[in-house]
Amino acid sequence: MSRARHSRTLQIWLSVVAVVLLAWTLFPVYYMLLLSFTPTNDLFKPGLYVEHPTVRNYVYTTAQDNPFVRYFWRQLGNSLVVALWAMVVVAAVAALGSFAMARINFRFRRFVSGLTLFTYVIPSSFLSIPFFRMMADYDLIDTKLALVLAMVTFASPYALWVLSDYARSLPPEIEEAGAIDGAGTFATFLHLYLPLIRPPLIAIGTYAFLYAWNEYLYALLLLTGEPRIPLPVAMGNFLTTDNAPWNLLMAVSTVYSIPPVVLYYVFKRYLVSGLVSGAVSGT
């Protein structure tokens, strides 16, 4: 939008709005950090700042020095492994699929499009119970594979959407260039197509990682037993036990929140443009 000049009143109004929104956005985060630095004795004394900040909660967490965090590193590892696998598999599946959707005019393309949209829109919780039952039938309960499959299933549609959309905007000369060099379809895909879709590929890879990292319901259903659950399920367990040390929980929360926030900032450029393209031009 072009603007001639901005009036002072507009500037003041917007600054006020910005401050209010910043407070709204950041206060819960600030409070989480605050609690994570609170010693146990001060835990139940509310305040806007910490009187005796301590890093002991982080020490307990990383040293696994409390029954509630006995498996902290294992659980962090579980979250990481599942998220990484989801990222890789989603990227592969979506890359392959988008090549077909955008570049090959095949007969049942509309069907795949509809199926993809259906999978994207249907809430994953609707499928959770039969999914669980199915995994039980295949003896895959309590395996990371089950969770990875679930995450891939639900993150792929959007990834496909974004990649296809981007790929459609690529010049049609790619196939022709490939054909001239005598390359087959696969070679075209690998050597010409993939390098060109790198930016949105990074975006959806990050998206898939975050999707799996943040997932709660499926992780809760498919993985049980302390050494095998990912971090969010372990944190949820804090809520139902007697005498849970909330400051410790907040320390775990903070650690759990760091990878997504870091990823977001590192790949912000890709994420924002990548995620948006599908939505906007899909209309």
Added chain:
Amino acid sequence: MPQTRRSFLKTGALAASALSVAGVPLVARAQGGKLVVWWNKGYYPEEDAAMQKIVADFQNKAKTEVDLSFTAQEDLLKKINAALIAHRVPDVAFCFFNDWQVVPKYAWTGQLADCSDVVGDLKLRYNEKMLAVAHVLNGKTKKRAYYGVPIEAQTMHIHYWRDMLRDVGMADAPDKIPMKWDAYWGYWKKAQDELRKKDATKFGKLYGIGMTESTRASDTLYNFDMALLSHQGEVIDADGKVVADQAKNKKAIVETLKWFGELFTSGYVPPDATNWTDGDNNAGFHSRLIVMTPNPSQSIPAAQFFNKEDPEKKNYFDNMATIEWPDGPDGKKARYLSAVKTIIIPHDGKNQKGAKDFIKFVVEKERFSEYIKAANGRWFPAFKDVADDPFWRQGHKGPKGQKDLHVPVATTIFLDRENKVFDHWKHPAFSQVYDENVWGKAMARIAIDKWPAEKAADEGIERVKTIFTTFK
């Protein structure tokens, strides 16, 4: 096109190896000779360690491999439910919620193995009062049998801060607290008033009675049932028939609900109590924002006992005490309800004989005594010989020779007072009544929706009757 075929094979091989690395499952289910045991995670590492030792000993003695896993009770209940639904079961499952949420329901549907032989072998050692919990109905055979092995129990305790009472000059010794119904509850209300008067800033958010009234907590069930007993009411009779709608019982239910409602709105119970989970009253007590709380296990003193920031255990020995439930409004002595934790063997398990041998091994006197003492008095043994250990009458000894005011109280309740197990063994429908926390909902109706007690009682009774009709 040769190139594509090659590259296709390459990707195929990559995918296959990826799948294998991703962890194609090693089936952790029972396969002849091996035992899969799901055990409830203890509250203290010593408990789990004691169980692991038992398992190691069993593996040596019986030459059977045991796959033991510990899970927290909420998670474990979900896991057991899921396993029984999907017919992918372990050989042995012990969850603290088995007795009321698993045994009645799944015995009814025939999914639990009959353990009467094990119970029969152990019958002489059992505390008779605790056995009933597993004597449930099988819907297919329409006969009762023992569909689980009870091992340890919990009951209602009241914990309070002695130093808070001392602070405002009220008598703090357990025998000085008035035990008549009104005087008893009035005592804690008085404590709140006095403390708030004394120091409004420090005790401004303090409450006298930490009574859980939430549908999210199993504590609510205990509280309601205990109070109902105090008002001489019954929901189902000895044959498992609903008698809540009989005049005498209905009156008792209404009075009980009214009492809970008044307690909540009186300002002496924290307003969050209708939203508490099982751990919230504990948290409130430990944070010294509640003077007294009823809690159906010894977890609160036990947590203080293990509190690393209180090495002299001052809270456990000097500042806290446990006392009994008061006499009823009619003056009669309190009758207690105990919840007896039970091990189950799923019927679909592949190694039932091994499972039964394992259970018999676990409950042998010396072994089991070691395990249950590692839980620090949180549970009380269901076996007479284990309960004979002087620990139960004496508890721990304080560093300055102080007496234990917690463990012996529990022992007194179990051995000297009138007590029986909860009613859910009488009919599986009752376990669903508990699942739905019907009475917690009734309490919420009164406390939050401001319904009159009669209306809430009617809704609750109707719901109970409806649930019973679905269990034909």
Added chain:
Amino acid sequence: MRTTVRGRLLRSRTFYGFLFTAPLLFLFAAFVIYPMTMGVWYALDADAYRALFSDPIFRQTAVNTLWYVGVAVNVKLVLALLLSGILDYPFRGIRLLAALFLIPWAIPALPGILSFRWMLNSQWGIFNYLLTVLGLPSVPWLAQYWTALGAVMVFHIWKYLPFWTIIFLAGRRAIPNELYEAAAIDGASATQNFWNVTFPLLRNLYLICTLLSMVFTLGDFTVPWLMTGGAPGDSTHVLATLAYRYTFTMGRLEWGMATFAVALPVTLLFIGMLLRWVKI
């Protein structure tokens, strides 16, 4: 038989189309179609529906879900639309906001909810503390129906507002500048700009986002479950949490599936509408 060049090309395209989408199709067939069919099969149990509709909790849950979806989604999207209009201004405060406002979306739901819950606690929560400091009475946030449900909605908005703002922002940026310049020549004010230029072009996007967000929120489990778990008194359940309770806490698989099945007609309707408007 002689195959035409066209026929060979067509078969080759179909073949490759199939080959490249095979992994996707496998995933959908195995992990969406199959569970969907299984779910519908379990949900065909008439007894389950009888039990469901006679359960007062179910009726309340249906109402809650409608409230949650209706209020949270619409408030959020209106705010997102407004916010997207603000973020382009080159002021320092706004630029700072633009850099930081996606954080609630980046942070996983669980830590956010835990933080909220702690802040809303009646006895030691920061909100009641501030109220007390100001001399106002404390509010039992999570122990009352309206404030508990409200807390779920507020958290939902807090977490997902940034995402939809970005979408609308991109939508705005796609509007060609010439349109605004033309409006400026005609002397249009900011409000007129919005109603006559921006909104008509964003309308389609807005509607699609509304449909999408409604469906997602309809199936939301994590936020209501962790914020209230149904309390107080099982009054704040939504469909997804009630289904979980029926299945995994009470062991009634059919009831759980029936709960979801109740929401299916509306969901399928929305999906149908989206299918006509969006192409992948």
